[in-house]
Amino acid sequence: MRVVYRNGGGDEMAEDDDSATFQSTLEIHGATHQVKLTPTHIFWENIYNRQPTKSSQEEPLFRHFAYCVPVKEILCVNPTYGTSYTEDLNQDQRSHGSPVYIEMRPLKPQSFTLSYVKRSSRFKWKVKTITFTSKEAYLCQQWVFRIRNAIDKLGLSRPESLLVFVNPYGGKRRGPKIYSEKVAPLFEQAGIRTDVIITQRQNHARDIIQTYDLSRVDGVICVGGDGMFAELFNGLIDRKNRELGLPQCKDQVPASTDLRIGIIPAGSTDAVVYTTIGTNDPVTSALHIIVGDSIGLDVAGVYSAEQLIRYNVTMLSYGYYGDMLKDSEKNRWMGPKRYHVSGVKKFLSNKSYEGEVSLLLAPDADTSPRDKTVCVSGCNECRLSQIRDEDRIPTRNMSASSSSGPGTDGWHRIRGKIKVLSSFTMSCRNALTPYGMAPGAHLGDGTTDLMIISDCSRANFLKHLLRCQDKNADHFDFDFVQVFRVKEFRFRSLHDQSEDEEDGSRAAGITRTNHSQGNVLNPKVSLWNCDGEILETTNLHIKIHCQLIKIFARGIEENEQPVQCPSCCTSCETDS
Numbered sequence: 119m120r121v122v123y124r125n126g127g128g129d130e131m132a133e134d135d136d137s138a139t140f141q142s143t144l145e146i147h148g149a150t151h152q153v154k155l156t157p158t159h160i161f162w163e164n165i166y167n168r169q170p171t172k173s174s175q176e177e178p179l180f181r182h183f184a185y186c187v188p189v190k191e192i193l194c195v196n197p198t199y200g201t202s203y204t205e206d207l208n209q210d211q212r213s214h215g216s217p218v219y220i221e222m223r224p225l226k227p228q229s230f231t232l233s234y235v236k237r238s239s240r241f242k243w244k245v246k247t248i249t250f251t252s253k254e255a256y257l258c259q260q261w262v263f264r265i266r267n268a269i270d271k272l273g274l275s276r277p278e279s280l281l282v283f284v285n286p287y288g289g290k291r292r293g294p295k296i297y298s299e300k301v302a303p304l305f306e307q308a309g310i311r312t313d314v315i316i317t318q319r320q321n322h323a324r325d326i327i328q329t330y331d332l333s334r335v336d337g338v339i340c341v342g343g344d345g346m347f348a349e350l351f352n353g354l355i356d357r358k359n360r361e362l363g364l365p366q367c368k369d370q371v372p373a374s375t376d377l378r379i380g381i382i383p384a385g386s387t388d389a390v391v392y393t394t395i396g397t398n399d400p401v402t403s404a405l406h407i408i409v410g411d412s413i414g415l416d417v418a419g420v421y422s423a424e425q426l427i428r429y430n431v432t433m434l435s436y437g438y439y440g441d442m443l444k445d446s447e448k449n450r451w452m453g454p455k456r457y458h459v460s461g462v463k464k465f466l467s468n469k470s471y472e473g474e475v476s477l478l479l480a481p482d483a484d485t486s487p488r489d490k491t492v493c494v495s496g497c498n499e500c501r502l503s504q505i506r507d508e509d510r511i512p513t514r515n516m517s518a519s520s521s522s523g524p525g526t527d528g529w530h531r532i533r534g535k536i537k538v539l540s541s542f543t544m545s546c547r548n549a550l551t552p553y554g555m556a557p558g559a560h561l562g563d564g565t566t567d568l569m570i571i572s573d574c575s576r577a578n579f580l581k582h583l584l585r586c587q588d589k590n591a592d593h594f595d596f597d598f599v600q601v602f603r604v605k606e607f608r609f610r611s612l613h614d615q616s617e618d619e620e621d622g623s624r625a626a627g628i629t630r631t632n633h634s635q636g637n638v639l640n641p642k643v644s645l646w647n648c649d650g651e652i653l654e655t656t657n658l659h660i661k662i663h664c665q666l667i668k669i670f671a672r673g674i675e676e677n678e679q680p681v682q683c684p685s686c687c688t689s690c691e692t693d694s
């Protein structure tokens with residue numbers, strides 16, 4: 119028999135005949151249910167609600183609705199005990215009766231609660247708790263044991279201990295409140311130990327990571343925005359490579375970090391959580407951490423004169439977005455609205471900057487930034503890229519379609535007045551651009567989507583900006599916009615006297631540099647916006663490192679739809 123099962127994320131087909139490892143009848147709200155456990159799912163259905171097939175055409179499917187939860191999305195299962203005798207005594211009896219109480223509880227559980235992930239509105243997860251009861255206490259003990267065993271057998275690598283950094287300064291400054299009210303109780307319920315540090319200053323978290331005993335934790339969490347996340351992964355990559363004695367320079371592939379990073383969104387943009395989970399809901403992020411999700415993210419190494427400046431994962435942008443960020447820092451008190459104010463100011467100033475972009479196209483360019491395919495959970499392109507990267511298969515070179523052809527070294531060169539030069543290592547979804555600034559970019563394919571907007575009129579630039587917010591429009595489809603999927607690129611300003619250092623001596627060690635501070639005063643050069651932080655070095659060389667870090671997420675879930683509870687459902691209980 120096959121049954122259509124229903125969980126919070128949509129109807130799901132699952133075989134329930136042969137693979138049941140445990141089953142019995144149990145009661146939910148006094149109604150008898152048939153409950154089954156298989157290695158991957160737990161199912162329950164009200165045995166009196168079975169709907170026989172209406173016609174023979176429905177065979178072999180015996181279609182009726184039951185409930186199904188994947189074992190990997192069970193948060194915890196706990197026995198519950200009946201009320202104690204003393205709880206039945208009223209306050210008067212307690213205070214004036216016998217000074218000594220003997221607590222009398224049933225020794226064995228007569229019920230157990232199952233807490234699991236339930237999908238609510240788009241991409242959002244919440245906790246659902248349901249209580250199963252039985253007159254046979256032994257049966258409840260067995261269920262708790264079997265379900266815990268099923269979770270263990272999946273080998274999910276769920277965290278037991280976490281180092282948590284809370285940024286009290288980012289976004290609307292609600293990080294500490296979000297953590298203590300929405301996230302800490304969930305970690306506690308899941309039995310996760312935490313060491314919580316409220317950051318006191320910029321780079322505080324990065325400094326702590328350099329010396330903290332990381333062997334004690336299974337992950338590092340930031341409660342903050344993209345800037346805070348960047349601090350954490352920069353700190354972790356630094357630490358790993360320092361311990362291995364690897365220099366962080368352009369020609370050295372950095373070692374990847376083992377510890378996963380979790381992000382509880384409390385920033386202004388939260389592009390990483392929007393792109394990897396689909397929503398900036400703190401509870402959803404906490405639940406992805408608790409169930410032990412994992413996904414690899416590409417990291418762009420940003421180098422100047424061969425030396426590493428920093429690592430980047432979202433947007434790295436020169437021109438308009440750099441100027442806008444610089445201006446917005448003065449208005450941090452406005453919260454996220456500061457970006458709108460500065461965006462308008464910089465739009466009106468309509469500046470472009472002369473420079474040269476050199477780029478090396480992605481070697482396995484079966485995909486393009488303008489593909490309509492979106493990187494989703496379990497993305498095949500990212501999986502293949504990781505295998506290719508591990509095997510280091512020699513790559514072929516492709517010619518660019520709209521740039522000057524490659525030189526003998528395989529590099530394409532584009533020179534001119536540039537309004538925006540943006541590299542998107544992920545699609546960079548956010549509240550304003552729901553499909554992201556680079557909708558086709560992948561999380562882990564070892565490439566970045568490089569957009570070049572040439573000098574253009576304000577009206578044309580406005581058209582482009584408006585299209586970024588329209589999911590049906592292609593904001594790359596203008597003659598002043600070019601986009602390439604690249605593995606590596608360089609930028610050189612035609613007006614930066616202070617930096618012709620690409621051929622300088624190779625740096626060793628992990629010292630990070632920030633050259634040419636003098637450029638801040640040079641009106642002919644702009645700044646870089648690197649994951650929402652300002653970089654004042656103008657001439658940069660960028661290299662993408664495939665899936666260098668791992669985070670607690672699974673990517674955007676395709677076809678995810680909330681499901682309305684049918685009226686027959688007896689399973690709905692408390693949402694915590």
Ligand SMILES: Nc1ncnc2c1ncn2[C@@H]1O[C@H](COP(=O)(O)OP(=O)(O)OP(=O)(O)O)[C@@H](O)[C@H]1O
Nearest residue numbers: 288289317318319342343344345346385386387388
């Ligand atoms: N106590 C603190 N005081 C000042 N700055 C801090 C403090 N703690 C952390 N920071 C810094 O605050 C910066 C911004 O933080 P965060 O990324 O969390 O918020 P945001 O910039 O508002 O959000 P987003 O990056 O998503 O736009 C980070 O660079 C971080 O280093």
